[in-house]
Amino acid sequence: MAGRILDDRFHETCVVEQAWQMFSARRTEADYQAWRHQRDWTAEKYRRFDRGERMPPDWRAGA
Structure with missing residues (x-):
């Protein structure tokens, strides 16, 4: 059984x-830069939400 799991x-x-x-x-x-920008923007957005900031x-997502 373990061998089958490892094979899978x-x-x-x-x-x-x-x-x-x-x-x-x-x-x-x-493409990768756009992904990094979106990732960073999303992280900043949630940091602001967590601090209760509007x-x-x-603001524009992805801008």
């Missing part, structure tokens, strides 16, 4: 790695 886990890892290679081959640095009236 290994297979799943290979599938994910292959999918990541296909996905990342089509991404540009601008969002500025001119």
